[in-house]
Amino acid sequence: MDDASDKLRKAEYHLGLAREGLLNDSSRADVVNRARAARNRIEEAWLVSRGHGITPLDDKYTLRSRFREAIPRSLHRKVSSLDDRIDFLFYAVIYPEISPLPPEYPWMDWAEEVRICIGEVEALMSHVERGAELPLFRWEKQEDLRPGQWVRLIRAPDGVSSSPTAKVLGMEGHRVRLRGWNRSIFRMDGDGLWLLPSDRPDDDSNAPFERRRTWFDLHPEYRTIPPSQEPQAPSELRIRFTCPCCGYPALRFSPNTISEEPQDYEICILCDWADMCHTWDDHNQDDLGFEEEPECNPNLHHSLREARANFEVYGCMFAPGDEPYFAVNSDPAILRLKGDLRTCFDAMVGESNAEGIRLLWRDVVRLLGALREAIRAREAEYPEAFECRREKDGEVIGRYFQNKWRWDDSNPR
DSSP states (O other): OOOHHHHHHHHHHHHHHHHHHHHTTOOHHHHHHHHHHHHHHHHHHHHHHTTOOOOTTOOHHHHHHHHHHHSOHHHHHHHHHHHHHHHHHHHHHHOTTSOSSOTTSOOOOHHHHHHHHHHHHHHHHHHHHHOOOOOOOTTOOOSOOOTTOEEEEOOOSSSOOOOOEEEEEEEETTEEEEEOGGGOEEEEETTSTTEEEOSSOOOOTTSHHHHHHHHHHHOGGGGBOOTTTSTTSOHHHHBOBOOTTTOSSOBOSOTTTOOSSGGGOEEOTTTOOEEOTTSSSGGGGGOSSTTTOGGGOTTTTOOHHHHHHHHHHHSSSOOTTSTTHHHHHTOHHHHHHHHHHHHHHHHHTTOOOHHHHHHHHHHHHHHHHHHHHHHHTTTTTOGGGTTTEEEETTEEEEEOGGGOOOOOTTSOO
């Protein structure tokens, strides 16, 4: 196998061809690939020089991953920005009809940008070979992302140039945990160019709602009912999903399995929020055209932020005056059962004992059954609060938009 010096010589060879190709107006794809090959050899030289063994079975993807995990954070920031820019330049060749970079990045002409990338690859080689100090790379990120921050996802130019927002849940070294499209939880490189800060204000990651929701989202094992409590249910039907209003794992259906039909929107049994989970993210639920048809809003006149605030005060998404819905949810027996459920869920946060989690879920299953019965018992007293609901498999899961809500004339919409 080559030693570090051999790999650096190969890197210089590829850089020479990249410079020559740029000067002679050669194939753009070949120029970018030469710069990429030089970068790969430099990364391999760094690994070899620091005692990381390389075998013939290691492909370039394995080596790049190993390099990314081994380098210090200061170097990782530079390498990430350089890697993504090389990709952007390559996409500009493959997809010439699509802008290679989002408008947030100051895009020069292609040749000038390639010259800058080649210069940074050369700087990286000098750093690995002689320990030379690295300059500030173009578009290198200077600040870490933070929990509660909203970011924009920049997608590769595959025909879609804009992307939805996602929220930072936490950092794992240089990787960031995000809640994104359809509330899926995923990891990305926090130093790369695919994430941009959003204009949306940060959420308070220390607020009770944020703490519990983030915990359950990042720990699916804590929101999965043990087989002993639902022995007939397959594993995929025993997992629960966090509600965007109350933050507890009280929803039965994944956002990816609920259709956009009105009758399939799920209602949280704890807070009564009608979850429109086909939207890009939580806050887009407040912008679905209800301004023109407020009577179609399944959550009355409340925004998601208002509903969250109501839940913290009243134990449901409604407020006094939202009758008859507030009356049902403020019934003493129902409030007591909901309070016991919240206590069980809160006790799961940070619980490390598997038996303790199982016992808590045993109590949750029992309390959920009692809560359903207590809610049904109020149907005769408050029929208007139930006529827009329906059941599936014994659980209340939806409101029919076409039935509309009955409004009191004094109730604001």
